[in-house]
Amino acid sequence: MSLIAVSAQGDTPEASVDPRFGRAKGFGLYDPSAQYWSYLSNDAAQAQAQGAGLAAVELLARAKVTVVLSGSIGPKAAVALRAAGIASVEGADGQTVRQAVAAHLEMPQRGDAKS
Amino acid sequence: MTAEITVVSGKGGTGKTSVTAAFAKLAGRTVICDLDVDAADLHILLQPEILETTAFEGGKIAIFEQNMCKGCVLCERYCRFGAIAKIDGVIKFDPLRCEGCGVCAQFCPFGAIVMRPRRAGQWFRSRTPFGTMLHAELYPGEENSGLLVTQLREEARDAAREEGCDYILSDGPPGIGCPVISAVSGTGFVVIVTEPTVSGVHDLRRIADLCNHFSRPVGVLLNKADLNLALADEVGALCAERGYPVLARIPYEPAVVRALVEGRTLDSVTENGIADGIKHAWQTVISSLGRKEKCQQHANNMPTT
Amino acid sequence: MIVAIASGKGGTGKTTIATALARIWDGPRVAVDMDVEAPNLHLFLAPSYDGRKRAVLDVPVVLHPEACSGCGACSRLCAFKAIIALGDYPVVFPEMCHGCGGCLEVCRRGVLGAGKRELGEIFWGRAGAADGASPDLRIAGGQLRIGEAMSVPLIRQVRTKANEMLAEHPGDVIIDAPPGTSCPALSAVREVDVLLLVAEPTPFGLHDLGLAVRALASGRVPTGVVVNRAGLGDDCIRAFCHKHDLPILAEIPFRRDIAEACAQGIPLDHMGELRTMMETLARSLRELAEPRVAA
Structure with a gap:
């Protein structure tokens, strides 16, 4: 069972990838086996005075996410992700959530696939 | 990718x-950040025009509802920071000692304590001739300066992304504690400004150890370099031993202070080769980051003031 | 004086x-x-x-992860995100801890114990x-x-x-x-x-x-x-x-x-x-x- 989370600036798969992890607006979730998209708001972590990255990890762990794609992930959040058994990929910004997932799955996609 | 350069x-x-301000001028288009939120001074030299002011909430603080308090002093027992004390039968709360942990509120059986956000300062997004500047004012005696530093850096990264800037140039705080750790962790290059004095050499070792602890690349700029030649040699040896480039040796020169009083940056101080020294230092920082060409390009487009 | x-x-x-x-x-x-x-x-x-x-500063350590029910009380209490709950076990970030001791007080299952961080x-x-x-x-x-x-x-x-x-x-x-x-x-x-x-x-x-x-x-x-x-x-x-x-x-x-x-x-x-x-x-x-x- 895999579940992919992508830090996102909006609640659709066409939203841009949020380059920030902890303070991302939310996470686009994609379940490859069910081919199902959903969205997880990160408001609670964003509002954290500190440790936003860690709060985001808690959120993803509760949602049983297995892989997270983002722009850059802070060192503490990276440690927490490892502890939670969630794989992480950085440098996924500069594209839409759908494109990021597609690139990750190396799946052919419509439109301008990232070369 | 934007390169972050932090001066500490x-x-x-x-x-x-003074070094940060001169670098800001030499860098051309950059995002400038004053991370010395405790005693921010960079604005004095760069004269930013404030575009946006945002409140900074540094954690929480306990608020007592005196009429609900039954005087059980459970809170006093739980508070490990000595912020709560029963004196002459009255609960006294010392806000300066409150860390905002919320343990008192959690365990108060009468709900007499609530945790409220603590307004600890404000930060500004401003415009300078050299680029967007992010700076802040921490209210006197407030803590969480590290958190404010982290927020400023996040804002600076957003600004650099929006404006397509190659550099974020930050003036860091002194010391090696919380705000310094927040300022240097994950930064692309650390410039340590030191001086050949007994204290300067001692503290250089500590900040260098800190940079090492966080695996940050370092360059050293020796200010007042001719004040004590033996100690200047000691700084040089330390740099050689650790593989730090010595970015410049700036002599002890009263003209530097005159420039400061007149609001001029170091790159305009022609006495004693100071302007050349600081330009050389900036070039070395840039080439350490592997961006020599871009720098040339910027140097040609430098705003003239 | x-x-x-x-x-x-x-x-x-x-x-x-x-x-x-x-x-x-x-x-x-x-x-x-x-x-x-x-x-x-x-x-x-x-x-x-x-x-x-x-x-030193007193900080929590995870002593008995197997006893954790995943209730998340420690994580909710911690104002500094020094302890987070990942499903069914807590993870401590000792360097973020202010030493308030709250997590030790709220954990009812003895998962956490007292540790030290060198200041x-x-x-x-x-x-x-x-x-x-x-x-x-x-x-x-x-x-x-x-x-x-x-x-x-x-x-x-x-x-x-x-x-x-x-x-x-x-x-x-x-x-x-x-x-x-x-x-x-x-x-x-x-x-x-x-x-x-x-x-x-x-x-x-x-x-x-x-x-x-x-x-x-x-x-x-x-x-x-x-x-x-x-x-x-x-x-x-x-x-x-x-x-x-x-x-x-x-x-x-x-x-x-x-x-x-x-x-x-x-x-x-x-x-x-x-x-x-x-x-x-x-x-x-x-x-x-x-x-x-x-x-």
Whole structure:
């Protein structure tokens, strides 16, 4: 069972990838086996005075996410992700959530696939 | 990718801010950040025009509802920071000692304590001739300066992304504690400004150890370099041993202070080769980051003031 | 009496002045270095140490992860995100912990136990009467561990140590405070009888003196100013002090020979007229503090 989370600036798969992890607006979730998209708001972590990255990890762990794609992930959040058994990929910004997932799955996609 | 350059010094008063201001001018288009939120001075030299002011909430603080308090002093027992004490039968709360942990509120059986956000300062997004500047004012005696530093850096990264800037140039705080750790962790290059004094050398070792602890690349700028040649040699040896480039040796020169009083940056101080020294230092920082060409390009487009 | 030497801006000469005052001060006294991030006082007072001690903060450790029910109470309580709940076990980030102890109190299943994080060390000793310093000078100080973020708990432990030394053998206290205006500086100048602010006459120096006066000089504590590197910039500090009714207790001139001597670590009281100036400064501080000390 895999579940992919992508830090996102909006609640659709066409939203841009949020380059920030902890303070991302939310996470686009994609379940490859069910081919199902959903969205997880990160408001609670964003509002954290500190440790936003860690709060985001808690959120993803509760949602049983297995892989997270983002722009850059802070060192503490990276440690927490490892502890939670969630794989992480950085440098996924500069594209839409759908494109990021597609690139990750190396799946052919419509439109301008990232070369 | 934007490169973050952070100017620090273990010991205060070695000339960080003057160096940062000169670098800001030499960098051309950059995002400038004053991370010395405790005693921010960079605005004095760069005269930013404030575009946006945002409140900074640094954690929480306990608020007592005196009429609900039954005087059980459970809170006093739980508070490990000595912020709560029963004196002459009255609960006294010392806000300066409150860390905002919320343990008192959690365990108060009468709900007499609530945790409220603590307004600890404000930060500004401003415009300078050299680029967007992010700076802040921490209210006196407030803590969480590290958190404010982290927020400023996040804002700076957003600004650099929006504006397509190659560099974020930050004036860091003195010391090696919380705000310094927040300022240097994950930064692309650390410039340590030091001086050949007994304290300067001692504190250089500590800040260098800190940079090492966080695996940050370092360059050293020796200010007042001719004040004590033996100690200047000691700084040189330390740099050689650790593989730090010595970015410049700036002599002890009263003209530097005159420039400061007149609001001019170091790159305009032609006495004693100071302007050339600081330009050389900036070039070395840039080439350490592997961006020599871009710098040339920027140098040609430098705003003239 | 307790005198604290502070400044908004770093590098104004706090330690230089604290050193000189400590050396010439009459009677038993303890010089306390509270600038634990960049402690320098011991470099100039060259003490022989009577002791050193590791300073620690109580933080949680995960003792029995198997007992965790995943209730998340610890994570919800922690205001610093130093402990997070990942499904069915907690993860502790000890370096973010402030040591409030709340997680240990809320966990009902004994998952967490008490651990320690090293803050640094505290040290104490005596400076003796070497090269002309007046006798009966003791020193206490602390040194923050590299990588440790929190200096305030260490500053508190230095203060506790100094209080123990005073309980053993009473005397005056000369505090070398950390620079700035936030919590470390404030915790160093708490409960003092007189505050001495060191400033330099530059635009930065003036700005930071303003901050220090706002943050540290509460109005209740008598406060004086030393202008260091006088003549270096302009007259701004004098004008400021006049306006805020702050006495200027000494002005150390801006001279290359003084800068060179200080760089080398030669104390001010070794330099002819500066010794007299420091003696006058010490007397002025006693006079300023007198109403408070007597009360």
